[in-house]
Amino acid sequence: MRTAMNIAPDGSRNVADLRDPASFDHVGRDEGADFAAGRVLADLADTDPRIVVGCADLTYVTRLAVFGARHPERFLYYGIAERNMLGAAAGLATTGLIPYVCTFACFSAILGYENIRTDLAYPGLPVRVLGTHAGISMGFFGTSHHATEDIAALRAVAGLMVVSAADPVATEALLRGTVEHDGPVYFRIGRGREQTVYTGVDQLRxxxxxxxxxxxxxxxxxxxxxxxxxxxxxxxxxxxxxxxxxxxxxxxxxxxxxxxxxxxxxxxxxxxxxxxxxxxxxxxxxxxxxxxxxxxxxxxxxxxxxxxxxxxxxxxxxxxxxxxxxxxxxxxxxxxxxxxxxxxxxxxxxxxxxxxxxxxx
Structure with a gap:
């Protein structure tokens, strides 16, 4: 993999020089990614005033910008403060809202484990945690950004539903199918580059x-x-x-x-x-x-x-x-x-x- 940086006079990088044709790199990792969550949540929010969305410094990477553009008054930006975001979502849920909060799986499930357990699951609040880039899909960012223990950790949390999406169609089906779920839900989502394996949301039960x-x-x-x-x-x-x-x-x-x-x-x-x-x-x-x-x-x-x-x-x-x-x-x-x-x-x-x-x- 080529790693040399070609800095242009304006300070920008020549991204083409960083590309690995067999994979993707720090700059190119999100190009062509397909995350359904932003679009689906925006569609759901069109008719459901309870839905609010929070993001921790990953608005464009996770495509939640789609939701923010359509429902700016219900889009909350927390910066690099994932655990604060989870705690705030718990507070929002006590008011009758259904918060969806999104960040990389390593930061939601691993870093935020205590908050998911104590703030969301213990009181049984309907907060939905979207953990994207799960597994080793953030490979070159190293162990701090891998999420290879989240299923094992979160399956032990009482009252927490755990679902895992194979492709954008499955993401949509799981999001739509759990809107009325009483307790918290953890969505394990990939890097947005999954091949489509489902032809329609009705395939998944x-x-x-x-x-x-x-x-x-x-x-x-x-x-x-x-x-x-x-x-x-x-x-x-x-x-x-x-x-x-x-x-x-x-x-x-x-x-x-x-x-x-x-x-x-x-x-x-x-x-x-x-x-x-x-x-x-x-x-x-x-x-x-x-x-x-x-x-x-x-x-x-x-x-x-x-x-x-x-x-x-x-x-x-x-x-x-x-x-x-x-x-x-x-x-x-x-x-x-x-x-x-x-x-x-x-x-x-x-x-x-x-x-x-x-x-x-």
């Missing part, structure tokens, strides 16, 4: 995973941006004669345990895929659901292990951790071939040798 591809061999349970990669993996596997079901687990709490167990029981093996640590996230939720239902289908949890992610361009990191279509297909193929008798295949199926091979490319 909050009470169960959405099956986007069907096969009899291996079940790929994915969430967030990993849904598009799981679909790519399923296409690769089909060419090899391995039939994969791909299900989008967009509602993580309350977890649709019965529906997940039913899906797993119909397959020879299960691979969960998440841009998150494998401890406490989608994989753990799945294992718990299958154990409770006495379903013996073997499960492998694919994601980050007990580690902090490297610093690098996001798409490079997805390849390194086996979280692109090719990597997920490799893991699913190995899981299918071994057909383990135990319920949980704990050792990594994406190995250190696989990571080293990515670096050699």
């Amino acid at each position: 909050l009470d169960r995973p959405t099956v986007l591809a069907r096969g009899d061999d291996v079940l790929l349970l994915a969430t967030g941006v990993m849904v598009q990669e799981a679909l790519a993996a399923a296409r690769s596997l089909a060419a090899e004669g391995v039939a994969a079901t791909v299900a989008d687990v967009h509602t993580l709490k309350p977890f649709p345990a019965a529906a997940v167990a039913e899906l797993a029981a119909a397959h020879r093996s299960v691979v969960t895929v998440e841009e998150h640590t494998v401890e406490g996230g989608l994989g753990t939720l799945t294992v718990e659901a299958l154990a409770a239902a006495d379903v013996g289908t073997p499960v492998h949890k694919h994601g980050l292990r007990d580690e902090f992610a490297l610093v690098g361009p996001p798409t490079h990191l997805y390849r390194y951790y086996g979280l692109d279509g090719a990597g997920i297909a490799t893991v699913a193929r190995r899981m299918h071939e071994r057909r383990a008798a135990t319920r949980l295949v704990a050792e990594p199926l994406w190995t250190a040798d696989d990571r080293a091979a990515v670096l050699r490319r």
Whole structure:
């Protein structure tokens, strides 16, 4: 990746010199991004006077400027003060409003965990927290900007709903489907560069995973941006004669345990895929659901292990951790071939040798 800065006489940077054609850089990371939240919330606010929106120094990055332009009297700007924003949202909610507050997931879910727990969930206030750029999608900004523990942390907060959007259509469906939810909601959103996997908002139901591809061999349970990669993996596997079901687990709490167990029981093996640590996230939720239902289908949890992610361009990191279509297909193929008798295949199926091979490319 080229990092040299070409400074023009007027002090601006030549952005073209910073571009990595295989990924995106600090300046170009938002170009072409599609965040549905600003538009959808503006549409909802047209007919619902309860909706207000708060943003912490990311008005344009998150496209909430769309809401601000249409409803300036209901758009609140907090600057780089995320925890203050969460506390203020709690106060607004006590007056009968429905506040939606937005910032990067690392600042909302990780930095603001105490405020979500104590200010929002404990009193059961209808505040909606939009955590964008989740997982490792802020790769080159480093560990402070990664959010690979948010599912594990927030699933433990009593009364908090946790949802994860695969694409802008799913974001819209989840936003519209939770307007009247009584308590707080955490929305886990990607970097706005997700491929479209849904054709309409009516495809998604909050009470169960959405099956986007069907096969009899291996079940790929994915969430967030990993849904598009799981679909790519399923296409690769089909060419090899391995039939994969791909299900989008967009509602993580309350977890649709019965529906997940039913899906797993119909397959020879299960691979969960998440841009998150494998401890406490989608994989753990799945294992718990299958154990409770006495379903013996073997499960492998694919994601980050007990580690902090490297610093690098996001798409490079997805390849390194086996979280692109090719990597997920490799893991699913190995899981299918071994057909383990135990319920949980704990050792990594994406190995250190696989990571080293990515670096050699």
